[in-house]
Amino acid sequence: xxxxxxxxxxxxxxxxxxxxxxxxxxxxxxxxxxxxxxxxxxxxxxxxxxxxxxxxxxxxxxxxxxxxxxxxxxxxxxxxxxxxxxxxxxxxxxxxxxxxxxxxxxxxxxxxxxxxxxxxxxxxxxxxxxxxxxxxxxxxxxxxxxxxxxxxxxxx
Numbered sequence: 001x002x003x004x005x006x007x008x009x010x011x012x013x014x015x016x017x018x019x020x021x022x023x024x025x026x027x028x029x030x031x032x033x034x035x036x037x038x039x040x041x042x043x044x045x046x047x048x049x050x051x052x053x054x055x056x057x058x059x060x061x062x063x064x065x066x067x068x069x070x071x072x073x074x075x076x077x078x079x080x081x082x083x084x085x086x087x088x089x090x091x092x093x094x095x096x097x098x099x100x101x102x103x104x105x106x107x108x109x110x111x112x113x114x115x116x117x118x119x120x121x122x123x124x125x126x127x128x129x130x131x132x133x134x135x136x137x138x139x140x141x142x143x144x145x146x147x148x149x150x151x152x153x154x155x156x
Contacts, residue, residue: 008038009038009042016029024090055084059095061096074099078098097115100113100114101116103115112132125128
């Protein structure tokens, strides 16, 4: 195996940051693993590596809790992820959508609308988020919310 030079390691770091910004967390993590193996003393690489590893672990915790119908646990884990993923708008869209879905399972539809609206803010083409928001508006009931559901789902 070829030893990576400092320029190669810096390139891996920059690539990982770009991948993270695009929501490609697993791929960013793999790039950083390679960089850490080549230069374990590089503080900036290790710091970024640890933060992405923590992000992945929290996301997995949330996903597993959701599968077990543990909505509060999933919400807590995804909230932690949202706080860690500030450099990844695409990933934030997914996290807000997931949390909004869990909130709707808890019948907290106003909170769900807020979260999926944030998902749409981060990714205006997130079709599932528009549908989830419409479902939550319908669940809230009342003529105004029903109009919002129709307007926001079918106008998107």
